[in-house]
Amino acid sequence: MKAVLTRLLQEAVAEAREQGKLKIGKNVPIILEVPKRDGQGDFATTVALSLAKEEGRPPREIASTLVSMLQGRSPLIQKIEIAGPGYINFFLSKDYWYQTLLDICEKKEQYGRSAIGTGKRVQIEFVSANPTGPLHVAHGRAAALGDALARLLQAAGYQVDREYYINDVGNQMTLLGRSTYLRYRELFGEKVTLPDESYRGSYIIEIAEEIKKSAGDRYLTGAEEAHLPFFIRTSYQTILGWIARDLEQFGVQFDRWFPEEDLYREKEVDAALAFLKAEGVLYEQDGALWVATTRYGDDKDRVVMRSNRQMTYFASDVAYHRNKFERGYDRLIDIWGADHHGYIARVKAAVAAMGYSPDRLDILIHQLVNLLREGKPVAMSKRSGEFVTLREVMDEVGVDATRFFFLMRRSDTSLDFDLELAKKASTENPVYYVQYAHARLCSIIRVATERGWRVEEEIQKATAADLAVLDLPEEQALVKQLSLYPDLVQSAAEGLEPHRLTFYLQELAAMLHRYYFDHRVVTEDLPRTRARLVLMAAVQIVLKNALAILGVGAPERM
């Protein structure tokens, strides 16, 4: 509807211009908003206000010119008013609301989808935790965010791929292998001292025990160097297996797991550096190789190859992003923890240096998660290796609640996650509150069916005339909220902000609960029952669609 009004307004401006009633008006941005208060219409625009200065006329006068152009242009508009300093308020006709309901019931799971991303491929890379330990809660937030974003962009028409980048190269892998190796020796009664930088979590001992079980004392004799590759590989594969399993249970399916090692094996790092060299942004200094990222807005130039000939992580990051673009994606999204925000400038600079517009890469930063229990912080210490894992949280509070909680806040603010609250089955818990609204609707439809209503059939054959009995203000308010859903999906997709759906859902659920409490749907009044069933079905569809974007279930019973 916004699109329709925008077009009408643009036409009105153009026409006024042709008729000499407006001087300017070329490419006027039309901003439509949904007024907060009753009596201010269903949509409003401020064009007249923004034109006032250039036009040199009072905004209300301009508004009146435009309104005269708009009169009678659309049967969906009931009336147009000029208000306040020069707002133009649109009041939509009842037909519009009835059509909306029929539209929702017809489109079902397609309702809310848009085409802004049609024909565009986007890749979202997220989680990408090092395979040196199980996923912890912050990774869970990244997983929920990335997956919801993927679903959101899919709903906006994009073709989306989810990718996990595996840092399987470098010193940390050696450290991981050594840690397991030392724990393995320890299992045979040897007294070992773990170097400071070792991985100390109990999961390392688990892996060592597995190796002991399957291989016995085979690795006790001989040099450590000879056994290290085995310990590295086994630890890495075991941990990656855990990560994959946890993510799958969390409802996240990656299209591709991309090992860093591939970039080296396929000589893509070399190729990327050769490209940069040809571009003249690669130089040698103090025995190291540098990329002149400062030319593209970075604070300082960055090393890609150290003087000891070792590549830095930045080198593979450069190659990786080049690889992504070469795979034909129109748009890339990286999701990183807040501790990596210092890398944004250099990666964007590298992308620019390779000839791709940095605007095609969005880097989303998510802040940390503070785990609470009844309002008190849950102690987490990474140093001792004792941190709360995603698995523990999932197992304790359930996948739906965990995902919803992670998505309740904008990603760049830190998140308080209260385990007890997330488990609570009450109105205090937003997840249950929203899911309950859905279950409640299912229940109404069940009851109607038991009383002989063929609900699906009624919905199919309903017409606008049948819906005219929906004349209560709260019924119109509900329909209005439903009608806003497609715009919400679109703007949330544009802003990469899935959290907006959680707010929308809570509002819609509140309206539904209130309506339920005040009015009965299934009554002796057959026409009214029929119309209300359509309304309830529409609410149910939207709740389900929005929950699906978040990756949260819509239970039929609770």
Place this chain on the structure above:
RNA sequence: GCGCCCGUAGCUCAAUGGAUAGAGCAGUAGCCUUCUAAGCUAUUGGUUGCAGGUUCAAUUCCUGCCGGGCGCACCA
């Protein structure tokens, strides 16, 4: 010291540059012969950190302070 993010009700947080800044929780007072009380109603609560600037209009954009988080390696 430099850079990025955040400062909104007692708490946790919303608000594409627009009309009187909104929810939830906590607090107080109520509501079950009903299609699910895992629910609903009423009510309290604000100098949007401070000071300037841009704009017809600023929580939103710009500058400077104050406070919090994070990052500033030829680390991963």
